[in-house]
Amino acid sequence: MSLLNGKLFSKNTSKQKMLNQLFGALILGVISLGIFCSSMHLRTYPPKIKQKIKMQKPSRTHLHKSAHITQNKWGSINSTKxxxxxxxxxxxxxxxxxxxxxxxxxxxxxxxxxxxxxxxxxxxxxxxxxxxxxxxxxxxxxxxxxxxxxxxxxxxxxxxxxLHQSKTCAIVGASGQLINSGCGPQIDAHDFVIRANLAPIMNYTKDVGNKVNLTGINFNKLETIFKNLVDKTSDDPEHVDMVENIRYLNDSVLWFTKATTARHAAEKLKVIASILKTGYKLPIQMAYIMRSSSVERRFHLKKGVYASTGMNIFAFARTFCQNITLYGFYPFDENHHRTPIWRHYFENATFNFQSQQHDMVHEFTKLSAMHLRGEVTMVTDKCSMNEKDQTRHIHVPKSFNKTLLARELQLTVGKEEMKSLMEKYVN
Incomplete structure (x- = not known):
């Protein structure tokens, strides 16, 4: 009997221990749950905001009656909303x-x-x-x-x-039409000068000027800059030339004109900025656009083609320039005198002005129509010493289809005025 009582006593003791352990675990779980719930309003925030919230707990009086946030009974903000x-x-x-x-x-x-x-x-x-x-x-x-x-x-x-508003802006393209144009002094006389894709300035100042405030670059030029600065050694001629070209820009702005989310552009821009500003201590400023805008749709360009870098620059320049003059926007192999010209003023490049990617002749037609309507000034011949003496004439080569320009004009000015403008100003 005593043995039996001993066994019973042993069983009762083990059951009591199990119940005590379960009760202790339950109490610990309730406490943990309470701590977890009281801190939930911090867990939904990113790490940087968590610290700010801990330091800046708002009082109830700061909550407006029409607020789109709520408070729970502990005074915590519903952070998800x-x-x-x-x-x-x-x-x-x-x-x-x-x-x-x-x-x-x-x-x-x-x-x-x-x-x-x-x-x-x-x-x-x-x-x-x-x-x-x-x-x-x-x-x-x-x-x-x-x-x-x-x-x-x-x-x-x-x-x-x-960018600050400017009264007069010059946008300098790269057409060979600028060779022996003598437009340099006229370009430098503008309040703000914009250039494209790091086209060389040294040794061409007589025709393209020396002043630069903003340089727009596209994907291809960004890739070239990145490769020359990152993949080439510091003593490589291409690396040295790229650094010197950007050094020549002094404290002007290097502006990426496309979407930074494509082709790892944002990461490349960071690396380029670090090399130029930290490595070489250059005063160049870095810029980009807030959002990639459809220039093609805004100017009703042909479907399936992309706006050129020059057209992109012109579209954004209209937001901070009151009066714009275009130089070197001339996508032809000859001038109106039937004299052959280079495709770039610094090199006789080989590319098509009209391709599956760009249609620069169509862009020229659009800009010419805007010039004739007085919305922009486009220089298509040699420059005079005084820009005010510049006429509204558009000089086009014999190969240019003037009918396209007439149709573009007629969309906005009417048939009779179109005929008058074409006869008077288009040579």
Missing amino acids: FLDYTKNKRCFFLCDTEDNNNCFDAEETVLVYKNDVWPRKMRFMQEIRPRLNQRTYLEEEQYGTLDGVHCNISIYYPELRT
């Missing part, structure tokens, strides 16, 4: 003044990194929906500016700036 809502904020116009006097369409804005921004901090992100930290979000919600379409760039993109 917060992040979802701020992603929907969109800047339709970017302004560089507090009174919104100087604003740009967000999809047509050239953004320049400030000189004090380190290359490793440059992201080249094409995003017009800025993320707000919690304090900024609550302030905008309280003052009713959260849904405003005008965004001050110093607030939402403090590392960037826009």
Whole structure:
């Protein structure tokens, strides 16, 4: 009997131990769950925002009655709704003044990194929906500016700036028509000078000028710069030439005119900026566009072809230039005197002006029509000393189909005015 009682006592003791262990585990689980739930409002944030939230816990008085965020019974913000809502904020116009006097369409804005921004901090992100930290979000919600379409760039993109408005701008193309044109002094007389794809300036200043404020580059030129700076050794002639060409630009702006999300462009731009600014201590400034815009659709170019770099530059320049003059936009092998000319003023390159990728003759037709309507000035002959003496005449080669220009004009000015402009100004 005593043995039996001993066994019973042993069984009861083991059951009690198991119950104690289960009860202890249950208590520990409840405590862990409470800690987990109380910290959930931080876990949905990215790591950089978590630290800010810990330091900036808003009081209930900061929450506007119409806020699109909620508080739970512990006073925590429903962070999921917060992040979802701020992603929907969109800047339709970017302004560089507090009174919104100087604003740009967000999809047509050239953004320049400030000189004090380190290359490793440059992201080249094409995003017009800025993320707000919690304090900024609550302030905008309280003052009713959260849904405003005008965004001050110093607030939402403090590392960037826009280009200032200029009264007169010159865009210099690469056509061989510039050879012996004597346009250099006239080009340099403009307030702002834009060039394309690092076309050489030295040894050609008499015809193309010396001044440069902005240089636009496309995918092909970006790839060339990257290969020469990264794949070539520092003593390689191509590497040295590329550095010297960019050094010649001084503190002007090197601007990538295409989408940074394609072909690893953003990563290449970061590397290029690091080599030039950190490695060689060059004062060159880096720029890109806020969002890749369809220049082809805006100017009704032919379907299936892409706008040339010159056409892209012209489209964006209209946002910060009041008066534009085009030089070297002449896609022909001969001039109006039937004299053969090089395709580039610095080399006799071999490429087609009309191809599956670009139709520069069609672009020339569009720009000529704009010239005749007074929307832009296009120089197609030698330059006079005084730009005011420049006539509205368009000099075209014999091979150019003037009927195409007449049709383009008639779309906007009417038949009679079209005939008058064609007879008077098109040679």
